[in-house]
Amino acid sequence: MMWRAISEAEPGPKWAGLFQEYWPDYKRWWLKEGDSARPSYGESRRALVKHMPEIVPLYDQLCELAGGGDQAARFLSFYCPPPYLAGCSQAIWPGKEPVLVRNYDYSPTAFDSLILHTSWQGRRVLGTSDGLWGMVDGMNDAGLALSLTFGGRRVVGEGFGVPLILRYVLQTCTTTEEAGAALERLPTHMSYNVTVLDAKRRYLTVMMSPDKPALVTRAAVATNHQETVEWVSHARFTATVERERYLLQRLTLHRDPEEKFIKAFLKPPLYSIAFSAGFGTLYTAVYRPRKRQMEIRWPGTVWPLSLDDFQEGGRSVQIPGAA
Incomplete structure (x- = not known):
């Protein structure tokens, strides 16, 4: 890739x-x-x-x-697009310099493989592109970072594709509180969990749905279900409950150092090679909003990127399990 x-x-x-x-x-x-x-x-x-x-x-x-x-x-x-599903795990590592870490699980044939650095409307934004101006994760120059996971519900309604919602938040918000208020009011066409971290170490996860009010939580972890599992076969296939428990244990029972916590995303049960079934882990993203830095990681490879000192470039990556 x-x-x-x-x-x-x-x-x-x-x-x-x-x-x-x-x-x-x-x-x-x-x-x-x-x-x-x-x-x-x-x-x-x-x-x-x-x-x-x-x-x-x-x-x-x-x-x-x-x-x-x-x-x-x-x-x-991005208004009322065709339905689409993704896997994904994301979590906040709450150290002195908190970090947002996420795995993006999706099909390699339906992915931009593109990192965009823009200053549109006077707001600098860096993140992983979807639909060429939407984003599946990103960060802005106010030190606000966020990422998404699929919420594990079948219902489809009237609303926007979530990558544009993420772009909108990054263009218009500077704090977790502002981001939470925007995510709470914006209509989404499917269910998603959006985790937000700002430069003052505040974080939240908003569980968005097309058919009921958004739920703003203090959750530091999000996988592919919301309050309860509704789509049982999808939950079993993606091991969403097991991944959530695993991350919560890493954060609470024995607090991992930052690097050990990040590396856990590059191994099972968080890392998936289920590309033959539709999606596997395409990358791990690491956001350090206080430093305005991000990394894209694959097994054995780290690509550092900076919002303030961005360098254009490319990487050819062999992803385990991807054709």
């Missing part, structure tokens, strides 16, 4: 080139249930104006760079 780290302060030719490269695959995914299954451009933009007005100018700018097409604009709204 080839990863790239790309920096572009304002949306421009680099982002436009990325869109043209990725759009054929995203278009097939977006239309897999038919064009009429997705909301119109008008519906999509009105939803953005209602719920995320601060980033509508950015959205309009990206639509223009993408060529101004109807389907591209609807896709970029």
Whole structure:
């Protein structure tokens, strides 16, 4: 798998080139249930104006760079996208310099393999791209970091794909409290758990759902269920309960040093090679928001990245179990 780290302060030719490269695959995914299954451009933009007005100018700018097409604009709204599932484990290591650590478990054929460093609308953001402006984990220059896991529920409703919700939070929020309030009010199309850590060591996990109010918790750990397991077969397959218990034990029964805790994500039961069944661990991300630094890790490899001293580059990675 080839990863790239790309920096572009304002949306421009680099982002436009990325869109043209990725759009054929995203278009097939977006239309897999038919064009009429997705909301119109008008519906999509009105939803953005209602719920995320601060980033509508950015959205309009990206639509223009993408060529101004109807389907591209609807896709970029992330409003009511096709359902998608991921695995994932995430936890806060609560040391003097707290760390957010996460595994992203997904299909390698449906992943951007892209780290974006942007200064859109005057806010510097660094993180792992999804949909070319959404994010599955990231950090901003206020020292706010966050990541997502799938919430383990089948229900699909009217709302946004969670990667755009993460981008919105990183663009508009500076503290855990602000992020929690935004996550609590924003409509999501599926159930997700979003864990947030800020520069003042405050953290929370918001359990978001399309059919009931979001639940704001003080949980330091999130895997692929919410308060209780609803989707039993998915829970068994992903070992979500076992992974949650494992992480809680590492945090409470015998507090691991930071590096030992991080390395636990690179081994079972947290690390998965179940790519033949649809998804395995594509990477481990480590966020140190007080230092505004992140790392992407694979077994035997660490790629350090800095929000303040970002270096473009690439990594070719052999992921165990991935074709």
